[in-house]
Amino acid sequence: MLLLTRRFSSVLARSPFLARCPLPPRAVPTTAPASRPPPRRLMSSSSSGWHHSSPPPPPPPPPPSSSSDKDQLFRGLEAALGTTFSSDPLAPPPEPMIIIISGPSGVGKDAVIKRLQEEREEIHFVVTATSRAMRPGEVDGKDYHFVTKEEFLTMIEREELLEYALVYGEYKGIPKQQIRDYMAKGHDIVLRVDIQGAATLREILGESAIFIFLVAESEDALVKRLIHRKTEAPDMLLVRIATAREEVRRMKHFDYVVVNAEGKLEGAVKQVESIIDAEKAKIHKRRLRI
Numbered sequence: 567m568l569l570l571t572r573r574f575s576s577v578l579a580r581s582p583f584l585a586r587c588p589l590p591p592r593a594v595p596t597t598a599p600a601s602r603p604p605p606r607r608l609m610s611s612s613s614s615g616w617h618h619s620s621p622p623p624p625p626p627p628p629p630p631s632s633s634s635d636k637d638q639l640f641r642g643l644e645a646a647l648g649t650t651f652s653s654d655p656l657a658p659p660p661e662p663m664i665i666i667i668s669g670p671s672g673v674g675k676d677a678v679i680k681r682l683q684e685e686r687e688e689i690h691f692v693v694t695a696t697s698r699a700m701r702p703g704e705v706d707g708k709d710y711h712f713v714t715k716e717e718f719l720t721m722i723e724r725e726e727l728l729e730y731a732l733v734y735g736e737y738k739g740i741p742k743q744q745i746r747d748y749m750a751k752g753h754d755i756v757l758r759v760d761i762q763g764a765a766t767l768r769e770i771l772g773e774s775a776i777f778i779f780l781v782a783e784s785e786d787a788l789v790k791r792l793i794h795r796k797t798e799a800p801d802m803l804l805v806r807i808a809t810a811r812e813e814v815r816r817m818k819h820f821d822y823v824v825v826n827a828e829g830k831l832e833g834a835v836k837q838v839e840s841i842i843d844a845e846k847a848k849i850h851k852r853r854l855r856i
């Protein structure tokens with residue numbers, strides 16, 4: 567430290583900055599401090615305590631004011647350390663992550679993901695494959711890859727799916743290649759699956775992915791939301807609602823729970839974004855293995 571201070575002092579001694587802002591003479595010792603006796607201290611006559619017998623040290627030099635002074639100081643510090651200051655980022659670059667968004671039918675998974683995609687372009691939502699018929703308003707390749715049952719079975723045979731399940735009587739599955747392609751480009755990946763799909767993915771991905779459980783504020787709100795969506799006949803509605811009761815019990819196997827309350831879609835999306843940001847800032851990151 568003493569050596570560094572000396573070197574810095576000698577570098578600055580050659581700089582015009584020093585001419586204007588001289589270092590205090592006693593700030594940089596020129597002889598080893600061990601050879602100097604400790605300063606004598608005297609008891610003050612006042613009741614305020616101890617005082618040094620030596621005069622007070624001179625005030626520190628004023629901070630550099632002009633940009634050339636600051637530049638001189640910067641270069642002086644570099645010279646004192648004997649290396650240039652690097653402008654490389656100090657934090658490692660964030661690695662792509664896999665985020666699984668699951669929850670009971672009708673809770674708002676698709677709605678949350680749609681808004682999330684609008685907010686974060688770097689996120690890729692994996693379009694899953696399904697054997698179910700297209701609903702009015704759905705787009706092939708955007709909502710799902712709509713395939714026949716035979717085509718789906720071929721995908722299973724060829725081991726093209728990371729996970730697949732029979733969901734309400736129809737096949738649903740995640741194409742592996744899509745994940746690989748987008749991760750290679752540095753994108754974060756969002757997967758939307760039902761609860762059984764999330765359980766399978768936990769077995770495959772373990773702690774390397776982030777599992778978010780989306781819930782409505784109450785069962786009552788969830789049922790009203792499903793009725794309002796008008797996509798299911800009453801018998802199928804009953805199946806989805808009965809299944810939802812069971813599914814809520816699986817919440818404890820997830821990493822996070824996010825409440826998507828009635829009329830509060832934006833709040834739920836913000837919370838998912840906060841989770842992603844916090845996970846990105848983690849020092850001991852999740853190591854992805856797929």
Ligand SMILES: Nc1ncnc2c1ncn2[C@@H]1O[C@H](COP(=O)(O)OP(=O)(O)OP(=O)(O)O)[C@@H](O)[C@H]1O
Nearest residue numbers: 671672673674675676677791795827828829830831
């Ligand atoms: N916060 C919210 N407040 C009010 N309505 C909402 C909210 N979030 C979503 N919705 C509506 O609730 C319905 C169900 O949402 P969505 O289809 O996104 O659910 P989902 O979880 O993807 O369902 P599924 O699992 O059956 O595909 C939709 O009509 C959607 O517009």
Ligand SMILES: Nc1nc2c(ncn2[C@@H]2O[C@H](COP(=O)(O)O)[C@@H](O)[C@H]2O)c(=O)[nH]1
Nearest residue numbers: 671694731733738739740758759760762763
């Ligand atoms: N296990 C999987 N579940 C999936 C997949 N893709 C979608 N889903 C889930 O299915 C239900 C029903 O969807 P719907 O569009 O018919 O209403 C819903 O919970 C989806 O999240 C998948 O690849 N695997």
